Amino acid sequence: MQNWKEIKTVYIKEITEILRNKRVIISAFLIPLLIYPIIIGGMDWLQGLEHKKISEEGFRIAIAPGHDEVVSFLKEKLSVPVHVIEIADVIIPVMSKDADMGIQIDGQPGTVRNIWFLFLGSNDSSIKAMTQCKEAFENNRFFWIRNFLADDLADIRIRDLQPFDASFHDVASVLDQSGHKIAKILPFILILMLVSGCSFAAVDLIAGEKERGCFETLLVSPINRQSVIIGKMLVVIVTGFISLIFNLISMFLCLKLGLFTPPDGASFTFLISYGSITGVFLCALPMTIIFASTLMLISAKAKTYQAGQTLLMPFSLLALLPAVTAMLPGMHSDSFIVAVPIANVVVAMKEMLEGTLKWWPMVVGNLVNLGLALAILRITVTSLEKEGSLVPGSVSDTDFSLKGIRKDPVIAAFTGFTVVWLLMFYVMAPLQAHDMVSGLLITLWGLILCSAIVIVRFQKLPLKKTLSLRSAPWYVWIGAFFFQLGVLPTTLLINKWLLKLLPVPEGWMDTFSDALTPEISSLSLVLLMAVSPGICEELLFRGAIFGSLRQKWSPWRALIATSILFGLLHFSVYRLVPTTLIGLGLGWIVYISGSIYPAMLAHALNNAIAIVFLPELPIDTLSQSWFLVGIPLLFAGAIMILRGSKAKENKR
Amino acid sequence: MIRVNNLSRIFFDSQRGEIKAVDSLSFTCQAGEIMGLLGPNGAGKTTTLRILATLLSPSGGTAELNGFDVIKEPDKVRASLGFLSSTTGLYPRLTPEEILKFFGEINGMKGAGLKSRIDALIAEFNISDYARVRCEKLSSGMKQKVSIARALIQDPPVLIFDEPTVGLDVIAAAQTMKAILEYKKRGKCILYSTHIMSEVEKLCDRIAIIHKGTLQAIGTMEELREQTGERYLEDIFFSLMGTGTTFAENGS
Structure with a gap:
């Protein structure tokens, strides 16, 4: 109860301050109110100017001499004046922009005649001229039939050439039609406005107060720190929401008052149901908590307002990425997208406005977001309670100098991985595309192996110990063999289920398989694509990266991070989960046995089976009975590896 | 009212390694007393005050305000404290x-x-x-x-002032010091941190001089004069810092 009183006190103080902050008022409230009238009204005005110009000046059309009937047709049918340029080679004035477009007609009367519309796709007037001419010709097809072919087809009645008259009628309600149009842009704008609306308040209330020295004063008062943070966060959420509402009101009024005329001149009725509006706001609420808490967390790392703004910029761009993805055609709420925060809300909003939303993806999506929001909220509160975040001057920035990287094994591991990833993408991938065999050899034995050694040597860590270059008892080797035999079908089955949520595009599997199967003998193939990755990739991931991360992190945290990085190096969203799971298994072998060699065997075995057998075994044919084979093998192998661990402990 | 015993605070800097901002600092301050905390920039004054205000936790030692431990009872410490920063x-x-x-x-x-x-x-x-x-x-x-x-x-019974006259003109600084003296008369326990010697001489009953996180000397002006053989506080200060520069040598 006391906490609620404190939160209320902080909230009232902060909201008063925020509402007096000119920067926030202008950026979060005033600009959203003005931006749409200015943009939409401005666009409409510019379109009007362009339309007026075309109406007055007309089109300049180049045409070869001797086509008087076409010239008369254009002058009669086009709604704007037509200025004809008679020239034999019509492309010349079009290229020099002396004509908006050229018309070239091949063939003689009485034969099938080709009409070429020559235009410049880089020029708006040219495109407009082409569109109008094309429509004129298409809409007056029978005029030409009569004109050109009447003599030959005198005995055919025109109606025989037109067996039916097609017309189209949109039966969707005005509400749905309107929703469909609005859904193409509105959800993305809402996310954009939420992020920008929240960010001004988040920076001002944390980084700004630190800079002004107010935060310190507040923290030496007898108030619960959680109350301070939650009170501030509520203000950030409210500011984001008010900004969102102002955006919607402004957009609504611009469309309602007819400030916007669609470019095609079609009628546009703006309608949106109260249910959709309520749903959009319900979806936006967990999103706002996610944004508010994350922005505050990031803002706490800054010492000044300006530094806070700089730090928030990358996050804002990152937050828009899933929103853009969700706006792509083909993204529906019944796929994996429900598990992707931000994207799930954008898809849900889109479908809600279109009237096609099913209830369960919306509930699941919002639950995912709510869970994430609460998790980030908790992390933010815990992080902001730490003295480093609260006390000005005591924040130690991450040191990305060579000296700093050397001293921090986590930064060293991640920097090493980033460099490898970039080199793989920009250098090795083109090299492999040029020559698969030599490209792979250079990648594995050059880049990957050398990187492993460089990461360890750079930090001055002991090479043998960090890379786990220790012998393992024979039963661990056998255990690793069976363990991997069990891991493979298990991960394949899990992947099969995942592919139902994220279907692989048609032909992707064949292209992928062809790209990774150079024309060499089977033995060379196994040496190149199974044994070499088994040695080199293990030394980099389970050796250098896992070994470095373990210097600072708990084994399981290091293991999970290493596995995700291993998955990311395979450059495919479809392979991310299976490679991460395989990486987790391989890491576990190294962690338990203390030796990297059995993991090398397991990795090579995994790749060898994938190369030799999997092309003959389409993933659709995998049945759940594979678990019956996989799980026992996995457990049997695990028990033998664990025995190795016990033997190691006993030896100590 | 304020009791600091063997207080230490170590910071870790990725480039400089471990930094002992406060090292085994001990002093007390009673009700109706102004204790001056004097030291150059980076001496550890602000860190000490922030530990007393529960903004930072100590790496070692203890600190009490109004009988409450800064680690065990931070809320009661804050309720007993009026804190003023520069x-x-x-x-x-x-x-x-x-x-x-x-x-x-x-x-x-x-x-x-x-x-x-x-x-x-x-x-x-x-x-x-x-x-x-x-x-x-x-x-x-x-x-x-x-x-x-x-x-x-x-x-509050305890007041902490961290360089309260920085950036103030002469009149405003004098008014601030007058207010502080007034509250001393009312029985407040006041810890006054600064690097301005004249303020310390005018205001403080006792002075603690700290340098590189350690206590160099503590006592009344008379006690410090006796201890160092210097007359002016500035000379006492330089003598304790071991810089060899004195008020007389400066010719000021």
Whole structure:
């Protein structure tokens, strides 16, 4: 109860301050109110100017001499004046922009005649001229039939050439039609406005107060720190929401008052149901908590307002990425997208406005977001309670100098991985595309192996110990063999289920398989694509990266991070989960046995089976009975590896 | 009222390694006493004050305020403390009246009691002319008055001032020191941190000189003179720092 009183006190103080902050008022409230009238009204005005110009000046059309009937047709049918340029080679004035477009007609009367519309796709007037001419010709097809072919087809009645008259009628309600149009842009704008609306308040209330020295004063008062943070966060959420509402009101009024005329001149009725509006706001609420808490967390790392703004910029761009993805055609709420925060809300909003939303993806999506929001909220509160975040001057920035990287094994591991990833993408991938065999050899034995050694040597860590270059008892080797035999079908089955949520595009599997199967003998193939990755990739991931991360992190945290990085190096969203799971298994072998060699065997075995057998075994044919084979093998192998661990402990 | 015993604080810097900002510091300060904390920049003064204000946790040793341990009872420590930093820490877009009301409320005050306390402080510090003007429009001296009033809102028994006259003109600085002396007379325990020698000489009953996180000397002016054989505080200070530069040598 006391906490609620404190939160209320902080909230009232902060909201008063925020509402007096000119920067926030202008950026979060005033600009959203003005931006749409200015943009939409401005666009409409510019379109009007362009339309007026075309109406007055007309089109300049180049045409070869001797086509008087076409010239008369254009002058009669086009709604704007037509200025004809008679020239034999019509492309010349079009290229020099002396004509908006050229018309070239091949063939003689009485034969099938080709009409070429020559235009410049880089020029708006040219495109407009082409569109109008094309429509004129298409809409007056029978005029030409009569004109050109009447003599030959005198005995055919025109109606025989037109067996039916097609017309189209949109039966969707005005509400749905309107929703469909609005859904193409509105959800993305809402996310954009939420992020920008929240960010001004988040920076001002944390980084700004630190800079002004107010935060310190507040923290030496007898108030619960959680109350301070939650009170501030509520203000950030409210500011984001008010900004969102102002955006919607402004957009609504611009469309309602007819400030916007669609470019095609079609009628546009703006309608949106109260249910959709309520749903959009319900979806936006967990999103706002996610944004508010994350922005505050990031803002706490800054010492000044300006530094806070700089730090928030990358996050804002990152937050828009899933929103853009969700706006792509083909993204529906019944796929994996429900598990992707931000994207799930954008898809849900889109479908809600279109009237096609099913209830369960919306509930699941919002639950995912709510869970994430609460998790980030908790992390933010815990992080902001730490003295480093609260006390000005005591924040130690991450040191990305060579000296700093050397001293921090986590930064060293991640920097090493980033460099490898970039080199793989920009250098090795083109090299492999040029020559698969030599490209792979250079990648594995050059880049990957050398990187492993460089990461360890750079930090001055002991090479043998960090890379786990220790012998393992024979039963661990056998255990690793069976363990991997069990891991493979298990991960394949899990992947099969995942592919139902994220279907692989048609032909992707064949292209992928062809790209990774150079024309060499089977033995060379196994040496190149199974044994070499088994040695080199293990030394980099389970050796250098896992070994470095373990210097600072708990084994399981290091293991999970290493596995995700291993998955990311395979450059495919479809392979991310299976490679991460395989990486987790391989890491576990190294962690338990203390030796990297059995993991090398397991990795090579995994790749060898994938190369030799999997092309003959389409993933659709995998049945759940594979678990019956996989799980026992996995457990049997695990028990033998664990025995190795016990033997190691006993030896100590 | 303030009892500091073997207090230490170590920071870790990725480039410089471990830094002992405060190293085995011990002193006490009683009710009705002003203890001056004197030292050059980076001596560890602010770190010590922040530990006492529960903003930082100590790496070793103990600290008590008004009988409450800074680690075990931080809420009670904060309730007993009025803290004033050199930045004034005022909210620029709130008025002095609003600031006093806000800090009163988070100190558990409300209703008529809070109103009369605000009125009393406004009258005492003569800030009624600008009590409803936003702080961003006030001069440095006005802001410092409001800031002292803010630190006193709950009438705490212990007051900590961290370089309160930085950036103030002579008149505003004199008014600030007058207010501090007034509160000493009322029995407050005051810890006054600064690097301005003249202020310490005028205000403080006892002086603790710290350098590189360690206590170099502590006592009254007379005791420090006896200890170092120097007359002026500046010479005493340089003598204890071991820099060899004295007031007399400077020819000042």
